[in-house]
Amino acid sequence: MKRKFTGALLGSAVGDALGAPVEGCSRQKVSSVYGEGGEWKMISGRYTDDTEMMIGVAESLVANRGFNAEDLARRFVANYDPSRGYGPGTKEVLRRLSEGESWEEASKKVFGGAGSYGNGAAMRVAPVGVFYCDDLARLKEVAYKSSQITHSHELGKEGAALQAFCVALAVRGGRGGGRVGERRREREGMLHELKGFVKNAVFREKLEKIELDKAKTRDEVVRELGNGEAAFNSVPTAIYSFLRTESFKDAVAFAVSLGGDPDTIGAMTGAISGAYYGETAIPKAWLEKLEDGRKGRRYIKRLAEELYRVKISL
Ligand code: AR6
Ligand code: MG
Numbered sequence: 001m002k003r004k005f006t007g008a009l010l011g012s013a014v015g016d017a018l019g020a021p022v023e024g025c026s027r028q029k030v031s032s033v034y035g036e037g038g039e040w041k042m043i044s045g046r047y048t049d050d051t052e053m054m055i056g057v058a059e060s061l062v063a064n065r066g067f068n069a070e071d072l073a074r075r076f077v078a079n080y081d082p083s084r085g086y087g088p089g090t091k092e093v094l095r096r097l098s099e100g101e102s103w104e105e106a107s108k109k110v111f112g113g114a115g116s117y118g119n120g121a122a123m124r125v126a127p128v129g130v131f132y133c134d135d136l137a138r139l140k141e142v143a144y145k146s147s148q149i150t151h152s153h154e155l156g157k158e159g160a161a162l163q164a165f166c167v168a169l170a171v172r173g174g175r176g177g178g179r180v181g182e183r184r185r186e187r188e189g190m191l192h193e194l195k196g197f198v199k200n201a202v203f204r205e206k207l208e209k210i211e212l213d214k215a216k217t218r219d220e221v222v223r224e225l226g227n228g229e230a231a232f233n234s235v236p237t238a239i240y241s242f243l244r245t246e247s248f249k250d251a252v253a254f255a256v257s258l259g260g261d262p263d264t265i266g267a268m269t270g271a272i273s274g275a276y277y278g279e280t281a282i283p284k285a286w287l288e289k290l291e292d293g294r295k296g297r298r299y300i301k302r303l304a305e306e307l308y309r310v311k312i313s314l
Contacts, residue, residue: 005311007276009304013054018270020262022034023085025262027219027259061131066314069145086120093149107150122163125167125271126164129167130304131310139164163238163239166238218257234260238269241269252266
């Protein structure tokens with residue numbers, strides 16, 4: 001169980017760092033950078049806003065032994081390093097929060113008052129998924145409230161809840177035997193639960209396009225599921241990247257290979273896959289390359305272990 005917590009948080013950071021150098025690139029450009037041979041050597045190891053915010057979520061859950069919106073909003077502001085590549089909506093919300101606006105209100109002002117449906121709430125939600133893995137009602141409530149701080153659009157919030165739920169299913173899964181038939185049935189069960197979980201048609205329609213008995217080409221995945229910054233163009237894509245593969249490495253490499261918003265699709269796929277396969281399934285070479293400064297790889301691992309300790313002490 002502990003290795004699933006560390007796997008989810010480190011997996012998210014590793015996926016983010018793997019995708020970061022090719023952010024905004026086409027699928028074709030990604031293969032010219034990482035090669036076609038399947039080697040997937042991590043280029044830089046520097047993580048982006050996805051991981052910086054995910055760290056804030058984990059720190060806040062640990063310090064408060066659960067969710068505390070005001071504290072989380074303060075941590076997002078305190079941790080903010082503009083060089084990590086934040087989305088424009090989130091930048092504006094963080095500025096408003098730093099000027100004293102309330103966590104419930106600041107996010108409602110962006111995009112002409114519609115609020116953001118970007119994937120910025122889903123990309124950081126892995127700690128919520130592992131921490132509330134056994135309490136679906138609370139998981140959903142906390143995913144929504146943690147989104148509200150920066151992403152108040154219903155689709156931004158449901159995207160985060162869907163990603164958190166998939167991480168929770170991954171924590172609970174992967175314990176049976178390794179037989180192909182069993183693995184297959186488990187994934188069908190996960191997909192079924194995910195479809196039953198979502199309320200908005202845009203997510204339901206995307207999940208309906210996922211077929212486990214047919215491998216889509218990358219072009220089909222990009223066309224049918226998307227590879228962009230909107231939650232509905234990236235959360236189902238991350239879920240699909242996990243479901244179609246059989247290892248952490250293949251899942252995250254597939255996610256990044258799609259281009260578009262690969263740091264975030266990589267982070268979300270890495271969180272699900274890390275929660276499912278556990279920390280030991282993350283390629284050593286990727287983990288070793290992940291930055292290890294003040295809030296780097298060892299810090300993230302300790303944070304995940306503390307989150308686990310808090311969880312089992314409740
Ligand atoms: N109306 C129109 N466009 C929207 C709306 C809306 N209501 N909401 C979002 N968008 P943002 P994020 C589009 O800025 O979600 C970083 O690189 C709009 O084009 O809230 O925190 C992260 O790593 C907007 O710029 O940022 C992620 O990869 C975009 O969605 C990515 O950016 C992102 O929403 C998203 O981060
Ligand atoms: Mg990013």
